[in-house]
Amino acid sequence: MSYGLSVSPFHVRWQTGLFNRQFYNWGRWKPRFLYLWFSIGMVFGIAAMFGSIILLGKTLIQTLTQMLSEAPTAQNDRMLQVVVPGVNLPISQLTYFFTAILISGVIHEVGHGVAAIREQVRFNGFGIFIFIVYPGAFVDLFTTHLQLISPVQQLRIFCAGVWHNFVLGMAGLVVLFLLPAILFPFYYTGVGTLVTEITEDSPANGPRGLFVGDLVTNLQDCSVHNVEDWNSCLGELSQKPQTGYCINAAVLQQLSFPARVYRRLDGTIECCSNNSLTDVCFSYSNNLNSHQYVCLPARKAIESSQVCRTNTDCQKNFVPSFCVIPSLENQTKLIRVKHPPQVDMLFVGHPMHLQYTVSLSSFVPRHNFLSIDLPVVIETFCKYLISLSGALAVINAVPCFALDGQWILNSFLEATLSSLIVEKQNRELVGFLILLAGSALLAANVALGLWMVTAR
Numbered sequence: 001m002s003y004g005l006s007v008s009p010f011h012v013r014w015q016t017g018l019f020n021r022q023f024y025n026w027g028r029w030k031p032r033f034l035y036l037w038f039s040i041g042m043v044f045g046i047a048a049m050f051g052s053i054i055l056l057g058k059t060l061i062q063t064l065t066q067m068l069s070e071a072p073t074a075q076n077d078r079m080l081q082v083v084v085p086g087v088n089l090p091i092s093q094l095t096y097f098f099t100a101i102l103i104s105g106v107i108h109e110v111g112h113g114v115a116a117i118r119e120q121v122r123f124n125g126f127g128i129f130i131f132i133v134y135p136g137a138f139v140d141l142f143t144t145h146l147q148l149i150s151p152v153q154q155l156r157i158f159c160a161g162v163w164h165n166f167v168l169g170m171a172g173l174v175v176l177f178l179l180p181a182i183l184f185p186f187y188y189t190g191v192g193t194l195v196t197e198i199t200e201d202s203p204a205n206g207p208r209g210l211f212v213g214d215l216v217t218n219l220q221d222c223s224v225h226n227v228e229d230w231n232s233c234l235g236e237l238s239q240k241p242q243t244g245y246c247i248n249a250a251v252l253q254q255l256s257f258p259a260r261v262y263r264r265l266d267g268t269i270e271c272c273s274n275n276s277l278t279d280v281c282f283s284y285s286n287n288l289n290s291h292q293y294v295c296l297p298a299r300k301a302i303e304s305s306q307v308c309r310t311n312t313d314c315q316k317n318f319v320p321s322f323c324v325i326p327s328l329e330n331q332t333k334l335i336r337v338k339h340p341p342q343v344d345m346l347f348v349g350h351p352m353h354l355q356y357t358v359s360l361s362s363f364v365p366r367h368n369f370l371s372i373d374l375p376v377v378i379e380t381f382c383k384y385l386i387s388l389s390g391a392l393a394v395i396n397a398v399p400c401f402a403l404d405g406q407w408i409l410n411s412f413l414e415a416t417l418s419s420l421i422v423e424k425q426n427r428e429l430v431g432f433l434i435l436l437a438g439s440a441l442l443a444a445n446v447a448l449g450l451w452m453v454t455a456r
Contacts, residue, residue: 162393220336
């Protein structure tokens with residue numbers, strides 16, 4: 001064993017014996033409980049080994065299907081994805097990413113270390129490393145002791161890492177689920193989404209746009225109580241036909257002014273001057289069911305109007321009214337965003353531009369001195385911890401050379417096949433062939449995943 005710092009190309013490693021006493025205290029705490037804990041972990045680890053093969057196989061088929069299809073589908077459809085900082089991982093999220101990886105790695109190795117001490121294997125030390133830019137952790141165990149214990153004891157040790165990663169992911173999930181209750185004394189939820197950040201190039205910027213601290217309550221007639229509502233409302237608005245607005249016939253006559261009607265390149269109709277930033281072309285059907293186009297000052301026309309789909313939706317109080325629908329380019333929508341007490345924001349563009357350029361939180365501070373960013377930080381970190389700890393459990397369970405799956409597989413074969421395949425050499429050959437297939441499957445997923453992220 002070698003304590004201290006060691007540096008080699010692309011790899012920095014530090015090992016210490018400072019935590020050995022703590023590891024031994026953990027390993028000797030409540031032996032019966034630890035026996036049960038790591039026995040459950042052993043069952044989970046074996047199941048995860050088989051499950052990881054199925055998951056990688058399914059992911060590979062999905063990736064190949066996407067590669068062969070001409071129409072690209074959403075990357076999020078795949079359960080496992082290769083993460084490349086700066087490509088499909090925003091630079092602003094790197095702190096979350098690397099912190100979650102390091103914590104997941106430490107908890108993983110604590111599992112191995114405590115299980116080893118529980119099985120009377122000598123514990124030499126604990127360390128952390130950085131490979132290229134990725135942090136991780138490791139434990140140093142006495143190899144001779146590992147080889148002398150039974151295959152079932154070995155399984156408890158080798159499966160402890162993926163088991164602890166699974167438990168860590170579940171703990172993150174519980175915290176995420178209970179976060180509204182945990183933060184209830186300081187933040188309330190269910191009243192809208194709080195704007196926490198707006199990018200400089202966002203179409204929501206401007207004197208009558210959104211500002212940090214605004215509370216968004218509605219997108220058109222779609223109520224927004226939390227961030228999930230905001231995302232689902234924008235998704236619906238981008239898929240559904242443009243919503244119209246009820247305007248009194250007399251007001252329509254008063255606000256409209258003569259304009260030249262012409263057809264855009266995409267076939268839609270325009271009836272306002274290209275230079276106008278406040279006027280929008282609207283279409284409506286009159287009593288003769290003929291299509292009419294009129295240029296109106298958007299804010300005056302629709303600011304306090306009821307939304308509609310047809311003229312029938314506007315026939316109330318026996319006042320003649322029309323459902324006027326914005327005549328915009330394909331994929332472009334006019335969206336009325338309510339954020340009281342400020343005047344409504346009128347957004348013209350693709351709904352997804354709002355989703356990508358405006359950051360929001362479901363948590364509203366009860367007091368002015370509370371940070372609007374704290375719940376977002378906790379929420380984001382929990383999501384990274386769940387994803388990365390889960391991914392570490394899946395990848396390490398794969399029967400692949402140099403991963404936990406290699407040792408889990410070898411011990412599993414020794415524990416189950418020793419009576420069926422008497423010759424140890426033959427059992428090792430079976431294990432080698434499975435490891436070869438598992439390594440090829442993992443390598444194919446990583447290689448094709450990288451290609452999908454960087455080249456497509």
